[in-house]
Amino acid sequence: MELKIRVILPTVVDVFVEEAIQEFKHYVSDAVEVQVRNLDYGPASVEGEYDEALCVPNLLEKAIEGEKEGCDGIISLCFGDPGVKPAREVVNIPVVGAGEASMLYASLLARSFSVVTVLPNVVPMIENISKKLGLHSKLASVRYVNIPVLELVDKKKMEDSLFEEMVRAIQEDKAHALVLGCTGMMGVATTLHEKLKDHGYDVPVIDPSFASAKMLESLIAMNVKQSRLTYMPPTQKLYK
Template sequence: MTKHIRLITTHTTDMSHKMSGLKHLEREGELMFSQVRLDYGPASIECEFDDVLSSPYIAGRAMEAEADGAHAVIIDCMGDPGLHATREVVRIPVLGAGETSMHVAATLGHKFSVITIMDRVRPILENHAKTYGLYEHIASVRAVEVPVLHIGNDKDKLYDLLADQSHKAVIKDKADVIVLGCTGFFGCDTYIRKHLLDRNIDVPVIDPLPTSIMVAAGLLEVGLTHSLRTYPKPPIKERTGYQIPNISE
């Protein structure tokens, strides 16, 4: 049976271009992907306020995915908005790009650095690392100061900024692994890896979206999902003002 992984874009901006870049990971008759975005919420996720606004609708999209027959869900954002709440409302695996890529980084090296969009999200990522039990593995969180909605404006400049901060993270901060700190940086890992290798620096560079997808595929292969003891189903009660599916018994 083909395993179906649903990617949830955590805001209202169209990110369907990512699907073509993920095509090589699909396996006919075995693994397929689909993608949805939000109808309501912010145009991008760049602060705690955006996280709160988007979370109910991310959970709603996951409930729809499960009803559609999807086998796993990826929250397509390094900030992992609504991650824990979403796990409470579905039984299929729910992976956040941030949590997943940080854990993978900690298995590949002693210290990792996250290269993210803007310094304003550094406290968010550091706090998440504490929640995930990985704070001691962070060498640094560096930023290129490019807002999410401007990522595609000048790709060559973005590549250079990411490569420069990655180089500094290894040389100055002693990072053993680089994690791209925004899923909008999808596909930039190849350039950064080459930039570092050209300078005799051989460290892994993690692209969070494809990494999370393949971890989800692995969980499906061995039949694992999140624990109900950690993520029990929400109690049945009235919840008004949210255009999301109702929680059933």
């Protein structure tokens, strides 16, 4: 049976769309069709609470549209997990956020983990996600490479900066696993793991896009979705 998932990039620019399409082909099985959609209106990137608030309305519309078009699950492809909780209230298919998925996987594999993200603006957001997940005690640190999301297309600069901060996270913060703190950091996790291993640190490096894909695929295979005791449908009222 073929499955269909919708990956929503919560930005109005399409700079990461083609890369996401190509990467997700490697993340999921051949029986899964992947739709990648970006927003019609909202921010160019999500680098703070304001950006997140602006991207949520159209993200929810895209999620509802995906369910109506027969999708079996939804991914909010941003480490801040924008719109994940409200989307769980309005659709009857599983919804996964890249941030929560990657932190949950990291917590399975190590006693502590660090997230290496883009800018200092998003550090509080990531810390809040770890608290909501009940994983804050395992979060060794949140570090950043000081590269805006839209400049992550320079893969060499991104990879070098990530490696430097990952080594510091291991040596100074006692991290036993590393999480890439932005879904724009696709395609570098394996290389970073090998570089760390060559330097004597055999620790997992979690790609949030990959983590969200496999988590959603597992939930669909298990035929489970969000609890209606936790995520109750919105009450009937006027919305304008």
